[in-house]
Amino acid sequence: MLPFDFYSIKSKITLFALLATLIPSLTIGWRSYVQNKRFLSQKITQELQKVTSQASRETSLWLKERLYDLKVFSSSYVVTENLARLQGASAGQIEDERAVRGLRDYLGSVRAKFGDYEELTVVAPNGMVVASSAQLPGPVALPDGWLDRARAGEAAIGSPHWDEALRAGTLVVSQPILGADERLLGALAAKLNFHVIVESLASDSGPDLSDFYLVTRSGAVVAGTHPVPVTSRPTKAALPPDLASRLFAQESAASEYSSPRGVAVVGTLKTVPGLSLGVVAEKERRLAYAEIYRLRRTTIWLVGGLLLGVGSLAYLLGLSIVRPLDTLIAGAAKVATGSLDVDLPVSSRGELGYMTEVFNHMVEQLRLGRQELGEANQTLRERNQELQELSVTDSLTGLFNRKHMWETLARELEGYKRHQRPLAVLMIDIDHFKRYNDTHGHLAGDEVLKRMAEIFRSSLRVSDYAARYGGEEFLMVLPDTDSTMANQAAERLRGLVAAENLASAGPAKITVSIGVASTSGHEEEPESLVRNADTALYRAKKAGRNRAFVFEAGSTGPS
Structure with a gap:
């Protein structure tokens, strides 16, 4: 008799158990592999997109900061006065040499303090070099149309290119130099080195990236975290033109390709606003999908072990335990x-x-x-x-309390600073509330406070906020509201309170005084905004109460 009889009941059970285990295990394992790979691909794409988006924003910000610095340098007294002296009709040779030396010394000191600038050059409107920070100044490749933009008072930005002498990617920008009479005296040109911003971006992007570089639309790499052999030859693209076109066309989408270093990678590209450049972040495919490869090997081992165990157990247990066991398994x-x-x-x-x-x-x-x-x-x-x-919340009125108010106001001010949206604050005080308390009792005063809270809640927009500031004072925060809109809201609120009929008040009416303050475009702090609203409230009360005043700079509150 054969040691394994296919016609026996135990053999059939064993075969069935093996097939019943193998098919679902392989199906689940394959689906798990596919889903995990898809999930990991999405995760890699998101990581690369985050890195490239942040790098694009920081590169654009870096360029704006350099243009701003250059504008400050071009408007300095040393630059404008010396350049005006050189163009004056009465200046002699000694004065001209002194002016040129003053310009050269100033440019050299700026170049020594700011490492982003490889060279600073002052040029006349005819394009001639007047002074330079370089020891041996050469011709300056000014951006196209720089003179027209200078006459319009605007900066000019050149095209990124590879500087063979510096062996680095550079960019030439210029700012107009205007005299006291707004006459164009020339331009201050600067050669920026991309290596500085790439080093900063690479240190912030973390150690997981295989490569990180700036590339033009033709595929030429102008700066990167790893040396690319072809970048020293600017006539030959570091990326194939069709690959560069695909990356720019499918911006932020992850692509698999061979990197300039000849390594299979997964990469994404994000264009830099204001420049014909893209930021490319790459991760080696082998490292990116290492977790999937490990999962595949583990799944194979697990399925093999499971088959062996289930087959042996099914053969030993036999038919007598299959049915009850199936019931237990199903349960x-x-x-x-x-x-x-x-x-x-x-x-x-x-x-x-x-x-x-x-x-x-x-x-x-x-x-x-x-x-x-x-x-x-x-x-x-x-x-x-x-x-x-x-x-x-405040236990009496149900409005938010003072502590929560400060936290909310600080958060709203952060949003104002970030997005430059207007923000207004209303400081509200119930007129003659102490006299009302003394006349009608504290319980009646509590009812007035509760009713005021109900009125305030009913008049709020979804985005507005109301809190009890303390005693009979309330504070409302109105996002996306300038001083005019806030004053209108204050008058509307004052009218609602004045129209309210409180039985306990008798013939007298409950009124409120309101101080209005809004963000003024300067760096605002919660304390200063509330203080301004309190100052306006003081003016409203001093003017006779039952009115709203808008804070004006220079006004004073209670001493």
Whole structure:
């Protein structure tokens, strides 16, 4: 008799168990591999997109900062006065030499302090070099149309290129030099070295990137974190033209290709605003998908071990335990999916029957535990919500408290500084509230405060914010609102309060005085904005109450 009889019941069970294990395992393993690879590809793409987007913004910001610095240098007294002296009709040779020496010394000192500039040059309107920071100044490749832009008072930006003498990517920019009478005296040109910004970007991008460089639309690399052999020959592109065109056309999309160093990589490109350049970030494909390769090997080993174990167990157990075990497996699978609606029938008095009873008891305990856990979690969420509300609200009025107000105002001011959106603050005080309290009692005063809070809440927009500042004072924060709109809102609010009929007030009316303050375009702080609103409130009260005043610079509040 053969050691393995295909016609026996145990052999059939073993074969069935092996196939039943192999097919789902391979299917799940393959789907897991595909999904993990897709997820990892998305993750790599997001990481590269984040790096290139940040690098693009920082490169653009770096260029703007250099243009601003150059504008400051071009408008300095040393530059304008010496250049005007050189162009004056009465200047002699000694004066001319002194003026040129003054310009050269100034440019040299600026060049020594700012490492981004390889060379600074003052040129006349006819393009002739007047003075330079270089020891041996040569001709300057000024940007196209620089003179027209200079006459219009605008900066000019050249095309990025590879400087063979410096063995680095450079960019020539210029700023007009205007005299006291706004007459064009010339231009201040600067040769910028991309190596400085690339080093800064590479240090911020982290160690996971294989390469990081700036590339033109023709594929020439002007600066990078790793030496590329072809960058020293600017006539030959470091990236094939068709690859460079594809990267620029599919901006921010991840592509797999061979890098300039001949390595299979995954990379993305992001254009730099204001420049015909793209920032390319690359990661070696082997390193990028190392986790997938490890998962594939682990899956193979796991599937092999699972097949061996299941086949051996199925052959040893035999047909007598298959059916009860299938029942248990089905119940366990249902529980594994999260369903606890399981009650297996006990079809045997042996070990499997006992196991089934234990399984049913375990599911029942899990069901009870899940119910208790759900109730506990619900109670905890409700308590946390109550604690959260108590920590940020005023117990009497239900409005936000003063502490939360300061936090909210600071956050809104950060948004104002970042996006330059207007922001206004209303400081509201109930007129003669102390006299009202003394006349009608504190309980009546509390009712007035509650009613004021209801009026304020009913008049708020979705984005507005109201808080009790203290005593009978309230504060409202109005995002995206300038001083005119805020004053209109204050008058509308004052009218609502004046029209309110409080029975306890008798024939007298409850009125409010309101101080309005808004952001003025300067660096604002929460304390200064509230102080300005308080100053305006003081003026409103001093002018007779029941009115709104807008803060004006130079006005004073209570001493």
